[in-house]
Amino acid sequence: MPETRLDTARIRAARRVIDPIFLDTPLYRCEALEPHLGCAVSVKLETANPVRSFKGRGTELVADQLADTGPRAAVCASVGNLGQALAWSGRKRGLDIAVVASRHATAAKLDRIRALGAKLELVDGDHELARARASAIAQRDGIRLVEDSLDIETCEGAATIGLELADAAPSFDTVLIALGGGAMATGVGHVLKTLAPNVEVVCVQPVGAPAMTRSWHERRVVTTDTIDTIADGVAGRCPIPEVLDDLLVVADDAVLVAEASIVAGMRLLHDHAGLIVEPSAALGIAAVLENRDRFADRHVVTIVCGSNVDVNAYHRWISPA
Amino acid sequence: MPETRLDTARIRAARRVIDPIFLDTPLYRCEALEPHLGCAVSVKLETANPVRSFKGRGTELVADQLADTGPRAAVCASVGNLGQALAWSGRKRGLDIAVVASRHATAAKLDRIRALGAKLELVDGDHELARARASAIAQRDGIRLVEDSLDIETCEGAATIGLELADAAPSFDTVLIALGGGAMATGVGHVLKTLAPNVEVVCVQPVGAPAMTRSWHERRVVTTDTIDTIADGVAGRCPIPEVLDDLLVVADDAVLVAEASIVAGMRLLHDHAGLIVEPSAALGIAAVLENRDRFADRHVVTIVCGSNVDVNAYHRWISPA
Structure with a gap:
C-alpha cells in the first residue's frame, strides 16, 4: 500500500459526490493509432463532459x-x-x-x-x-x-480516474499521465499502486516546463525560472513539496518530451483517433513517439485529459505539413 | 405504445449482449455551442469507442x-x-x-x-x-x-441509445437524429415514444440524399436516381418499406438540410465543442442552423453518430474560411 496523502476509501467515497457526468469515461483501444506507435494503445477520454477536461x-x-x-x-x-x-x-x-x-x-x-x-x-x-x-x-x-494538487480534493477527484482504470487492469501494462502540478499523477498513481500494482505509472512533462520531472529525478524540489511550452495545462515552475513526496512514492518514471513530439501526438490523435486534444493531453503519445523501443509490444493507456484549445493555434498545429 | 417492429423489452435485453464499450455513452450540455445556435444543446456522443460510430x-x-x-x-x-x-x-x-x-x-x-x-x-x-x-x-x-435497418438487430442496437436518452428525459425537448436507412431513427424513436412520449423526434437528412425524408412526407416509398452529399453515412436511394412504416409511427418530423449547413455544423462542433464528426453526425446541428426560430429556447439533443472522416476532406471542411 503506497504511503501518500491519499486514501483509497476516501477516493471511493468521492465517486458518490462527483456529478456522474464526469465519471465512468470512455476507455477503449485505438487500433488505428497503433501502426504509428508500435504498441497497443488505449485512450481514457476525459473530454466528453461540459468542461472538456478531467478537472x-x-x-x-x-x-x-x-x-x-x-x-x-x-x-x-x-x-x-x-x-x-x-x-x-x-x-x-x-x-x-x-x-x-x-x-x-x-x-x-x-x-x-x-x-x-x-x-x-x-x-x-x-x-x-x-x-x-x-x-x-x-x-x-x-x-x-x-490550490490545484496541494488541496487533497483535487488529487482525490483525479484519483477516481484511477479506480476506473484499475477496473480494466490487468489488460494494460503502462499508464501515461500528463504531469503538471501532480494532482492527476499522484491521484491515479496512488490508486493503481494500491489496486493494480503491476501497472507501470509513467509521468510525462514537456522539456519546456520540466520542474516536477527534474524534482522527481533529484528527489528534491527543483524550480525553474521560465516556461516554454505550448502545453499550458502542465506549465508550472514551482513544484509543491507535499505533492512531490507523493509522486516519489507512486510514479515509476517521469520523462520529458519535446514540443515537436507534442504537436506530432496531437496530429496523430486527430488523424487516426478522431480526437481533438489540447497539448497536455498529447503528452502520453509524445512519450511513446520518443521512446518506441521502451514501449514496443506493450499496451499503454494514455489519459486524454483535456480538449480546450485555442482554435487558431490548433488549426496551425494539426494542419498538414 | 407505438406499434412498430420493435419491442422495448427486447431492446432492454439487448443491453446485456452488447459489449459495454458501446453503451452508456456520454450525454452532456455543450454551452459553448449555444450562442451560435440560439437554443440549449446537448450531445449524445457515439464516437468514443473502437469503431468510432454507434453501429x-x-x-x-x-x-x-x-x-x-x-x-x-x-x-x-x-x-x-x-x-x-x-x-x-x-x-x-x-x-x-x-x-x-x-x-x-x-x-x-x-x-x-x-x-x-x-x-x-x-x-x-x-x-x-x-x-x-x-x-x-x-x-x-x-x-x-x-441488412442495415431491415434487420431488426440493427434497429434494436441503435434503440439502446434511446434507453439512455429516456433516462435523461424530460430534461430535453427534442432529439435530432441523422436519417439514412432508418435504423437509428426508428430504434431511438420507438423507445422515446414509449418511455418519453413528450420528446419530439426529428429526423434529418441531406437535400442531396432525400429519399427516406420524401417517403416519410408522402407516406409511401419514394426512391431517387442519384445521390449528391458529403454525408456518406446516410446516402441511400431506396428506402425499405418496413422501415418507412415504423418511421411513420415514431417520427414527429423529417427535414432536409443543405450541404453548406452540414459543413457549418461540422465546423461548429469542431471549434466550439472540440469534436471531430463525420458529415452525417453534423446533420442535427445543420437542422438547427436552418431552423433557428423553430428550435429557439428549446433544449435539443443531437446524436453524434460517427467520426470516421477522410482526413484530407475533413481538413478542407473545417479549415478557416
Missing part, C-alpha cells in the same frame, strides 16, 4: 464541501481548466467563484470561465504570479483558496 | 446470434461504419465477415474494415449496387446477410 472530478468535491459547510465562495489560480471546472461546479451550487489567470492564458479557456459566471482576474505574469494573487484574494476576502 | 450496438447483437447459432459467417453492404462495426464484432467472436462497399466510399473507412480482418469487396457503383452484391454473396455462400 470537474476534483472541483465537484471542493464545491460540494463549500456548499455544505464553507464560506460559499472560493478563488483559484488556473491556467484554464481548473478555473472552468470550478466555475461549473460552483455555479451548479450557487457559489461565488473567482479565478485568477495569467493574461497569457489560452483565450478560449478564459472565455469559458467568464461564460460560466466566475469572476476572472488577469495578472501580468505567469501562473506562479496568479497563484500568489489568488492566495492574497483568499486571505483578504476570507474565502476558500483552491 | 457497434447493432453488430454486437448480430454477431452474438451468429456465434451462438448461425453459420459463423456474414456479409453486409456498407458505406463504411456498419462494415467496420461488423468486422469488429465478428473478429471478437472468430466469425468470417465480408463487406461489400462502393469503390467511392470514404477510403479511411475501407482501410479500417480491412485492418479489422474482414474481406472487403468493392463494386463499381453506389451503395444500392453494393446491397445487391452482398445479397448475391449471401445466397451463393449460404451465409447471413446483414
